Amino acid sequence: MSRRIHLALHPYGVGGPGQHGLWKDPSVAKNASIDINYYIQQAQAAEHALFDALFVVDSQFINSTYPAHYLNRLEPLTLLSAVATHTRHIGLVATASSTYNSPFNLARRFASLDLISGGRAGWNVVTSFDTGTSKNFGLDEHLDYATRYGRALEFVQVARGLWDSYEDDAFPADVERNLFLDPERLHALDHQGEHFKVAGPLNVSRSPQGQPVIFQAGVSAEGRDLAARVAEGIYAPGGTLEQAQEYYADIKKRTAAHGRDPDHIKVFIHGGPVVGSTDEEARRREREIFEEDNDFERNLALLGRSFGAYDFSVHDLDAPSPTSPTSPRRAAVPARRRSSSGPANRS
Incomplete structure (x- = not known):
């Protein structure tokens, strides 16, 4: 069926x-x-x-x-x-x-x-x-x-x-x-x-x-x-x-x-397909989109939006995150989070 x-x-x-x-x-x-x-x-x-x-x-x-x-x-x-x-x-x-x-x-x-x-x-x-x-x-x-x-x-x-x-x-x-x-x-x-x-x-x-x-x-x-x-x-x-x-x-x-x-x-x-005539073309386009979006300061501000417009820039970004940012958008960040360790990647 x-x-x-x-x-x-x-x-x-x-x-x-x-x-x-x-x-x-x-x-x-x-x-x-x-x-x-x-x-x-x-x-x-x-x-x-x-x-x-x-x-x-x-x-x-x-x-x-x-x-x-x-x-x-x-x-x-x-x-x-x-x-x-x-x-x-x-x-x-x-x-x-x-x-x-x-x-x-x-x-x-x-x-x-x-x-x-x-x-x-x-x-x-x-x-x-x-x-x-x-x-x-x-x-x-x-x-x-x-x-x-x-x-x-x-x-x-x-x-x-x-x-x-x-x-x-x-x-x-x-x-x-x-x-x-x-x-x-x-x-x-x-x-x-x-x-x-x-x-x-x-x-x-x-x-x-x-x-x-x-x-x-x-x-x-x-x-x-x-x-x-x-x-x-x-x-x-x-x-x-x-x-x-x-x-x-x-x-x-x-x-x-x-x-x-x-x-x-x-x-x-939710999904965001990247379309190309071949897999190689689609992968190339995906990399281009990532590079267009690779603005560290703006993405840091966007992260803060999920915590009530919290300003993470006031913290040492290579230190542990603050324990309780105000008004978290519950589960929204964990749902998108990818595991990582070490200093923040600013590149």
Whole structure:
């Protein structure tokens, strides 16, 4: 029996993880991250190749040390609304934070994308790990892990409730009966929980697929558990084959423990293929990409991003690492880490 492989394209524009220096390549458009035509072309190519989805990441905090593709890029829901009008089949997955949004507004925006696209919208639920984000939203401190993930779970529950405000046949638009809306098929939410009070109903009808598809990209234990509870698709870190297999098995186990069918959640393992007409050409291109990305100071700053924008440059880099950098992005660094010993390699 053949097995169907699910694929999603994750376009970065001017470079991504492991290729942050790619913007320097002559073949890369320097404005790709803000060029809607770039994304439309990427989406159309992926659709032609029968990919399942186009996946767009996001963040809401930067500083001058961040990689090029973070510094200047389009807001995902706006971007994908434009892409939707130039594609027909491919799923459109936007990243949006449950920590720095409100359920009603975000549910409405995703419901709108779902209608614009004919039922192809997906929401990648994140809780935001950049501690600096809080200061862009009137908060002095980033919310702690327990609060962020408790809020995320309730946020998704509220959004799903709002997406069910209307039944499928709520709008008969019957002129003879002077009945545009059947009020019996409109339902207020009246949610009151630990983090949110939302009355509803939502003023957007259901799409052809009913509700947007929920994705999650958690690496930590809390993130994995949230995914097992609510997600229909997961974007997972790559790392080694063994790490990917461990992640997959753990997600399936957690999903079953929450009373869900493990087969109803799809896991997309991250990978960055380097393409060439021959193996030798691909290997050469891989070396070129590595050299373009070989900026020690910038990569050191990027490492700090996983620890709440921690500045590792203040330490002796040939000494043991500090015991407790603030606000680590749990498990993200170990998942990518390669064992090493000796002084830092600055070449």
